[in-house]
Amino acid sequence: MTTTDEFEPLTGVTLLLAGAVLALTNFMVVLDTTIANVSVAHISGSLGISSSQGTWVITSYAVAEAICVPLTGWLSARFGAVRTFVLGMIGFGVFSVLCGLSSSLTMLVVCRIGQGFCGGPLMPLSQTLLLRIFPKEQQGQAMGMWAMTTVVAPILGPILGGTISDNLSWNWIFFINIPVAALCAFGAFKLLTPAETRTERMTIDTVGLALLVIWIAALQIMLDLGREHDWFQDGFIVTLAIVAAIGLAVFAAWELTDRQPIVDLRVFRHRGFTVAVLSLSFAFAAFFASAVLIPQWLQSSMGYTATYAGYVTAFTGVGAVIMSPIVAKLLEKVDPRGLVFFGILWMGATTLLRVHWTSGSDFWTLAVPQMLQGIGVPFFFIPLTTIALGAVDPEETASAAGVMSFMRTMAGAIGTSVSTTLYYNNAAVARSEIVSRLHSDATSTALQARGFSLGQVRGLIEQTVMPESYVLAINHVFLLSAIVFGGAALIIWLSPRPTRVIEAGAAH
Incomplete structure (x- = not known):
């Protein structure tokens, strides 16, 4: 892949196909934020867990995605926007397979976290690459297409998730990502390689990233397990609350003083x-x-x-x-x-x-x-x-x-x-x-x-x-x-x- 920014926007059929790949990617990632909402009952019944535990399938994906989104800029600058996009798509597809094959809540939540980590950068990168490959005068239309996939996907997510869960099984709400991820990864590699962005050696705020993961993980686990453990009557929940509070305070102090913060507070x-x-x-x-x-x-x-x-x-x-x-x-x-x-x-x-x-x-x-x-x-x-x-x-x-x-x-x-x-x-x-x-x-x-x-x-x-x-x-x-x-x-x-x-x- 090239690492230069001397790039002319794409034209003709190549532009249309590349635009379709990016729009379809955004559609799939947004779809996955809502497709599991109506499938919680099926997942809970299949895995023998409560409905409240079933919602972890949704929150784990959201939290992992939230953590990874701020890393998008560093990843694209370090490895290139197209390379990061392709690898993210491959990872998203792999974890979709693992989600569908999950036989326990622990495995499903871990795989959803992996899916969220890989999917987090895809939405902003699809937007960035659309603006890069379209000529200036057509960028408004490109953003309109991108916005439409963002709006339509949450509508189809619950309908698709419900239909699949009732007629096949909940596992297929993840398996349907596989052909889309494969098509988009291959299409991006073949069509967007000339649009690769310039890369450079960059340091990453490892301390800030570690603190971010620690306090968010502690907070979310506390919220998810609190009810079952009688909240602050349980020592484990109290410990999580303390870790989350201290972690957030230290994270804020670090990010406000670091030269290249992972999250610019x-x-x-x-x-x-x-x-x-x-x-x-x-x-x-x-x-x-x-x-x-x-x-x-x-x-x-x-x-x-x-x-x-x-x-x-x-x-x-x-x-x-x-x-x-x-x-x-x-x-x-x-x-x-x-x-x-x-x-x-x-x-x-x-x-x-x-x-x-x-x-x-x-x-x-x-x-x-x-x-x-x-x-x-x-x-x-x-x-x-x-x-x-x-x-x-x-x-x-x-x-x-x-x-x-x-x-x-x-x-x-x-x-x-x-x-x-x-x-x-x-x-x-x-x-x-x-x-x-x-x-x-x-x-x-x-x-x-x-x-x-x-x-x-x-x-x-x-x-x-x-x-x-x-x-x-x-x-x-x-x-x-x-x-x-x-x-x-x-x-x-x-x-x-x-x-x-x-x-x-x-x-x-």
Whole structure:
């Protein structure tokens, strides 16, 4: 591979094929963030684990991806963007095979971590290489194609994941990556080799990277295991909390003083960036958590198959696709803070519609709030990027985009862990309260008089109580999520209005 930056954009069929390879890669990586959401029940049942443990399949991938995204710049500078891309694709394919072959939770989580590490750089690199191979006048169209794959993939993810899990097995949600990864790796090697970027010997912030892995791993393990270990009544959880807190403090101090930090925390000195990232993190945590919890609730309590649970959750993407081009036009004329405020507040309002869900809600009662919420998604994603990256110095744009992506992904993982804990804890409380109000003796006597055995009576009561306790639990989570959305919407006004226009492809 060449290591020079003297490169002319591609043309003709080669350009179209190379663009298709990069777009398909981005589609696959984004798809994998949602395809497992509706398959948790199948995975849990197959591996003999609880549904709360099944969510580790989602959070482990997200955390690994978050850790690796800040490394993208160093990897591409050290080894070349194309070489890093090809090796990442090969690794993603290999770990997809191992995920599908996993026979235990430990193996699956480890392989998902490997998949996240390899997939982390692919999304930003696909964007970078698209801008590199397309002529300047066609870069807007290239970014439009890239953005469309980013928006469409989360819609198809739940539908595809549900259909595959119901008709084949959950293993195939990973196996389907294999031909795509092979095709994209081969295509990138053959078509993008001339576009290889210049490489140079670079040192890596090994201390910063080690500290990053330590505190994030400690935090995520604490959140995932906390409920099962009775939280801070358990010494192991307390130890993890201490390691996470100290690790974060030392990490922050190191990164703020290191000349070449792995994560450039100095961008947080810009008020606009800090406020925008906080708003994004809180809103995305609430948004992503519901995308994970709703399919689990639908399958465990409402009797939905994974396929139909996928249909319900996919409606969010429909609203997002419709509104994305409209928001892009509005951004040219309207204060982006106003758009963010409206978008997040809208998402909070539509979340309140879910608070009235019951165990008797039909398909459209569940799907319509999903589609309505999707309308607000582009209103906060797109303008928030403008506010955050417009607040930093031009030479800090790439670093800021990496930090923003890191914070968003971590927020989703943490939000999922916290919401899952709240959901199952609230279900236990709700069940206890419902049982305490039941006239169980009279009910039992009446049913036994009709010929039911005592065991059958208890089973019928349990079948009645459990769905109601879970619907009360998830409604409580929705209410808290709406409050989080409201707070995230309000704090955006603490940010100054951006004064710098962000070029296409600045963020990933």
